[in-house]
Amino acid sequence: MSFPTLNAYLLEVSSSLxxxxxxxxxKLLSFKDSHVSNPKLHKESPELLCQRILDTxxxxxVAAHLKGCVAVANCNYREAYACQVLSVQIFVRIFQPQKDDNWSLPLMYTLILDLRNFANEVEQEILQHNKGKKGDTLEKAADTIMSCFRVCASDGRAAIDVSKKWGMLFLVNQLFKIYFRIGKLHLCKPLIRAIESSNIKDEFSLAQKITYKYYVGRKAMFDSNFTQAEEFLTYAYTNCHADARSNLKRILIYLIPVKMLLGRLPPIDLLHSHNLSQYRDIVMAVRTGNVHLLNCTLLEHESFFIQTGVYLILEKLRATTFRTLFKRVSNILGTHQIPLQAFTEALHGQGITDIDMDETECIVAGLIYAGNIRGYISHQHKKLVVSKVNAFPAVAS
Incomplete structure (x- = not known):
């Protein structure tokens, strides 16, 4: 296979400029392009030839990119990352003075994607060899990306068709991916505010909006704003391409717990079609009031739920499951004065034998306080006295 020479490559770059x-x-500065593996471009010091053909x-x-290609050929991702940081810094120097012009946005997208990919590679090396501070490389990469974001966000005077603001949402999504990975969700707040106040927030590409809604929905979920989380995640799921199966599954991992907390259980066939069997018994437990099954399922799939960050959200379903169980007990007894002992025995019948009357009373009190039960506890008579009308309000309400 014949490879173009470095001189031919630089002339192609010059022509594109x-x-x-x-x-x-x-394409010529992308690490996903085939030229990266061209041995004729692997020069340790390409600066002189670059200076002869290209303007400063x-x-x-381009010299920084070519050094990065050498680093990739040697599997030295730390050096490749350093070269890419330099490339982005040089790009900002080029990008910022360009008045009423945004032609180089596609180049920015490529440079930023490669920067984040190299940062991920370095993070993997740190985890494998325990050399370096976890998350430090990604956080520094985010700082570099922010330098591009500031240029785009501050371009307020240009006409909308040549505004650099069109690059904002792409950069925000890249920053979201980093902040979620290193667990610094509080840094997302000013980015969300910047997008929501933008006069072109509805004009960005659908793909970028889906990614944005996905991450903002996840953040709302972690902030316990479940109504907003459902809205954003539903938008992402509804608008995601039907063939993007992995993305649909990724969205459902968070949308399903949110919907369950709001009282809407997913159909079992949806879980099967997206290979989310971890949720099957959770749904069954909530639907039937089986607290024991809920506890066992959370334990069985604990690593998956913790890794995806939904474990604590699913823990909140325990109250809903207690409510369903106690409602079934109330329906069986057919009275609005229910002995607390009946609830205790129902729990014992599920194999939860370490709960006594006092703990049952605490659980019932918590459900009343949260609005899951309308009634009061008669401590003297050890009974729950429920409302004769809608004693167990629907979770969605």
Whole structure:
């Protein structure tokens, strides 16, 4: 296989610059392109030839990229990451002075994607060899991405068709991916505010809006704003392409617990079709009031629920499951004065034998306080006295 020479590659870069063709330029500076494996481009010091063919500071940008190609060929991702940080810094110097012009946005997208990918590679090395501070590389990558975001967000005077603001949502989504991975969700708040106050927030591409809604929905879930979480995650799920099975599953991992907390249980066939059998017994437990099954399922799939960050959300379903069980007991007895002993015995019947009358009374009191039961406890008579009308309100209400 014949490879183009470094001189031919640089002339192609020069031509793309002369034609202001950011798509070709982005391809020539992308680490996903085939030129990265071209041994004729692997020069330790390409600066002189870059200076001869390209204007400053594009010569610096391309030289940094070529050094990154050498680093990738040597599987040195720390060096590749450092080269990519330099590439983005040089790009910002080029990008910021461009008035009334956003032609280079596709190049920015490529540079930022490669930067985050290299940061992920370095993080993997840190985890495997325990050399370095976990999350530090990704956090520094986020700082570099923020330098691009500030340029885009501050471009308020340009006409909308040439505004750099079109790059904001892409950058926000990349920052979300980093902040969620390193557990710094509080840093998402100013980014959300910037997008929501933008006059083009509804004009971004559908793919970018789906990613944005997915992450904002997840953040709302962690903030216990379940109504908003359902709204954003439902938008992401509804608008996601039907063939993007992995993305649909990723959205459902969070949408299903949110909907269950709001009193809407998913059909079992939906769980099967997206290979989410971990939720099957959770749904059955909540539907039937089987507290023991809920506890066992949370324990069985604990690693999955913790890894995805939904364990504590699913824990909240315990109150809903208690409510369902106690409602069934109330329906069986057919009275609005229910002995607390009946609830205790129902729990014992499920195999939960370590709960006594006092603990049952505490559980019932918590359900009354949360609005899951309308009534009061007669401590003297050890009975729950429930309302004769809608004693167990629907969870969705």
């Amino acid at each position: 002369d034609n202001a063709d950011a798509f070709i330029l982005a 500071p594009y010569d610096e940008l």
